[in-house]
Amino acid sequence: MNDQPFLAKPYLLTHSLMPENHETPISFIDTPFVPNKYFYRRNHFAYPALSYSSYWLPIGGFVETPTVFTLKDLLQLPAKTLKVALECSGNKRDFFQPKVFGEQWKRGAISQGQWKGVPLRTLLEKAGLKEGAVDVVVEGYDYGPRTDLDKTYSFMRSLPLEKAMDPDTIIAYEYNQKPIPFKHGYPLRLIVPQWYAVASVKWIKQIQVIDKPFKGPFQTIDYVYYPHKDDDRGAFPVTTMNVNSSIQYPLEYELLNTGMHVIKGIASTGMGTISKVEISTDEGETWRTAEIAANEEFGWTSWSYNWTVHDKGEYTILSRATDSYGRTQPETAFWNRKGYGYNAIDRVKVKVE
Amino acid sequence: MNDQPFLAKPYLLTHSLMPENHETPISFIDTPFVPNKYFYRRNHFAYPALSYSSYWLPIGGFVETPTVFTLKDLLQLPAKTLKVALECSGNKRDFFQPKVFGEQWKRGAISQGQWKGVPLRTLLEKAGLKEGAVDVVVEGYDYGPRTDLDKTYSFMRSLPLEKAMDPDTIIAYEYNQKPIPFKHGYPLRLIVPQWYAVASVKWIKQIQVIDKPFKGPFQTIDYVYYPHKDDDRGAFPVTTMNVNSSIQYPLEYELLNTGMHVIKGIASTGMGTISKVEISTDEGETWRTAEIAANEEFGWTSWSYNWTVHDKGEYTILSRATDSYGRTQPETAFWNRKGYGYNAIDRVKVKVE
Numbered sequence: 001m002n003d004q005p006f007l008a009k010p011y012l013l014t015h016s017l018m019p020e021n022h023e024t025p026i027s028f029i030d031t032p033f034v035p036n037k038y039f040y041r042r043n044h045f046a047y048p049a050l051s052y053s054s055y056w057l058p059i060g061g062f063v064e065t066p067t068v069f070t071l072k073d074l075l076q077l078p079a080k081t082l083k084v085a086l087e088c089s090g091n092k093r094d095f096f097q098p099k100v101f102g103e104q105w106k107r108g109a110i111s112q113g114q115w116k117g118v119p120l121r122t123l124l125e126k127a128g129l130k131e132g133a134v135d136v137v138v139e140g141y142d143y144g145p146r147t148d149l150d151k152t153y154s155f156m157r158s159l160p161l162e163k164a165m166d167p168d169t170i171i172a173y174e175y176n177q178k179p180i181p182f183k184h185g186y187p188l189r190l191i192v193p194q195w196y197a198v199a200s201v202k203w204i205k206q207i208q209v210i211d212k213p214f215k216g217p218f219q220t221i222d223y224v225y226y227p228h229k230d231d232d233r234g235a236f237p238v239t240t241m242n243v244n245s246s247i248q249y250p251l252e253y254e255l256l257n258t259g260m261h262v263i264k265g266i267a268s269t270g271m272g273t274i275s276k277v278e279i280s281t282d283e284g285e286t287w288r289t290a291e292i293a294a295n296e297e298f299g300w301t302s303w304s305y306n307w308t309v310h311d312k313g314e315y316t317i318l319s320r321a322t323d324s325y326g327r328t329q330p331e332t333a334f335w336n337r338k339g340y341g342y343n344a345i346d347r348v349k350v351k352v353e
Numbered sequence: 354m355n356d357q358p359f360l361a362k363p364y365l366l367t368h369s370l371m372p373e374n375h376e377t378p379i380s381f382i383d384t385p386f387v388p389n390k391y392f393y394r395r396n397h398f399a400y401p402a403l404s405y406s407s408y409w410l411p412i413g414g415f416v417e418t419p420t421v422f423t424l425k426d427l428l429q430l431p432a433k434t435l436k437v438a439l440e441c442s443g444n445k446r447d448f449f450q451p452k453v454f455g456e457q458w459k460r461g462a463i464s465q466g467q468w469k470g471v472p473l474r475t476l477l478e479k480a481g482l483k484e485g486a487v488d489v490v491v492e493g494y495d496y497g498p499r500t501d502l503d504k505t506y507s508f509m510r511s512l513p514l515e516k517a518m519d520p521d522t523i524i525a526y527e528y529n530q531k532p533i534p535f536k537h538g539y540p541l542r543l544i545v546p547q548w549y550a551v552a553s554v555k556w557i558k559q560i561q562v563i564d565k566p567f568k569g570p571f572q573t574i575d576y577v578y579y580p581h582k583d584d585d586r587g588a589f590p591v592t593t594m595n596v597n598s599s600i601q602y603p604l605e606y607e608l609l610n611t612g613m614h615v616i617k618g619i620a621s622t623g624m625g626t627i628s629k630v631e632i633s634t635d636e637g638e639t640w641r642t643a644e645i646a647a648n649e650e651f652g653w654t655s656w657s658y659n660w661t662v663h664d665k666g667e668y669t670i671l672s673r674a675t676d677s678y679g680r681t682q683p684e685t686a687f688w689n690r691k692g693y694g695y696n697a698i699d700r701v702k703v704k705v706e
Contacts, residue, residue: 006535009374010370011365012364019361046361101608148608253456253457314454
């Protein structure tokens with residue numbers, strides 16, 4: 001293989017162009033900091049038109065002192081840098097059975113890197129929360145029509161006060177040591193570690209504190225788990241990421257030689273850290289522990305397992321992660337009508353010949 | 354939608370990097386000449402190292418006068434330019450049930466454009482075929498290991514004399530008015546219209562005429578239809594493209610508004626031309642004729658159908674092409690162990706809300 005003059009590079013996997021949605025080629029990512037060009041793109045609307053020259057961030061509503069921060073103000077406040085994995089709650093939607101409608105994400109609606117910014121808490125404390133504040137609503141500059149409602153909506157999401165005041169919930173202005181790329185929220189993006197990425201609002205326009213639960217369509221229609229196909233019984237909101245793992249190598253339905261193969265992948269959770277990843281190559285009859293890299297607080301954990309296979313034939317490789325709260329991936333994902341939070345044990349079939 | 358400062362572009366869909374395999378984002382291709390950057394890439398091996406400065410094309414074996422052509426020789430011979438669709442015989446392999454091993458191509462292992470070159474026939478006539486010539490073997494510069502055999506092989510394929518002498522089988526040196534891009538066979542690529550693209554050997558190294566059927570592994574192990582999972586009964590070679598069609602819009606599991614939608618796609622065949630494309634939006638109970646663009650001899654035929662939908666609900670859109678030989682897409686594709694020639698009626702499910 002020493003005769004390869006042209007390097008092969010992976011590409012984002014395109015799901016739609018309006019709005020722009022592509023997933024990360026996750027099988028081919030081997031860096032802990034996903035470069036901008038490979039970061040998955042998930043949009044609800046067209047990209048917003050911003051005037052950066054006059055950018056400011058207003059915080060208002062149920063606060064003592066409605067305040068407007070300039071970018072310069074923010075840059076002067078104490079910052080923190082966190083390695084955070086953002087996972088779309090629709091990640092792996094393609095795998096649900098029965099199938100559900102919406103973007104057919106495979107394993108790549110997840111990316112991670114270094115986010116730097118100011119804790120949202122710092123700004124809320126400067127504005128002064130009023131007694132009785134309930135939700136903190138963050139509005140993005142992106143807006144547009146919905147297929148199910150006859151109006152134009154901004155992308156708006158709320159956090160309950162407790163999560164908004166978590167010192168690791170930040171208003172980020174840098175990704176991997178550079179200003180946040182435009183398509184990922186420049187100049188300011190909310191980063192909510194441990195929650196599905198819908199909470200991490202891009203292109204922040206304003207922040208409003210309110211004294212009752214927020215009811216916008218991206219809070220109460222979308223990003224809600226509906227356990228039933230035809231009615232809304234038992235619905236509950238999408239928040240914390242489920243424990244999950246994905247096999248990066250081998251690829252699905254790959255043909256392999258006999259011999260040694262390094263099965264590898266990533267694992268992540270919204271609660272605690274990954275405590276173990278187990279691999280089965282016999283449809284789950286026996287499980288062996290994979291080696292896991294250093295525990296990650298908010299990023300994904302890389303893992304690998306050396307598999308020596310002598311016998312030709314078909315194999316199903318399974319990966320199953322468990323987190324420090326004892327949550328483990330189920331055999332079958334919790335089916336829900338809009339297809340969120342898929343986290344069944346990952347499976348890749350291969351043939352050794 | 355007038356506020357979009359950043360255009361969204363589709364990407365190739367990556368299947369593997371060694372060898373490099375990506376498919377065309379076919380849903381987003383609306384030009385009849387697929388640009389190089391969106392042409393699907395299908396390799397068996399690493400890219401070859403060629404010394405272009407000393408490139409020549411030998412034709413030998415069962416001929417009167419073994420001959421070596423330089424690129425300059427070829428450029429001086431009468432050329433023809435053909436619009437040809439190349440379709441990988443593994444296109445749509447991902448859709449087989451039961452699943453088969455190998456690259457999991459969806460609808461995009463097909464691309465087309467203008468190929469310019471010299472008929473292979475011209476060169477064979479110059480060298481002079483001997484009486485009793487049977488196959489014309491074309492070898493590419495690409496080579497490497499196979500998972501199933503313990504040796505290194507060049508990529509070699511043969512054509513029966515009749516197809517080799519077809520005046521439309523050309524040794525191409527241009528794609529879309531430019532030298533063939535390196536990843537697609539520069540400087541010379543065999544172009545075999547109407548046959549699956551495996552016949553269109555890239556980076557031609559030499560041509561050998563032989564007096565018996567060629568037995569290389571890409572002729573007699575791969576690119577053979579094996580109808581049975583566990584034995585080779587009834588095996589026959591992959592040659593002419595099946596009649597086929599693909600829906601480009603809407604996308605699978607897309608959510609749509611009520612109103613008018615232009616269902617659109619492409620259709621192709623290896624025999625004659627596309628004579629009709631029919632669309633069903635009720636699971637095949639009723640069919641309506643799509644509008645088809647001008648008949649294409651070797652390229653694909655674009656088609657469209659204006660669909661007005663008043664009622665919310667789930668719909669399955671089907672497309673079914675028929676060619677001028679009366680071949681029509683089947684409801685279920687002919688299953689074969691290596692997953693070639695998938696051409697079942699195309700299906701896309703959508704939800705109107």
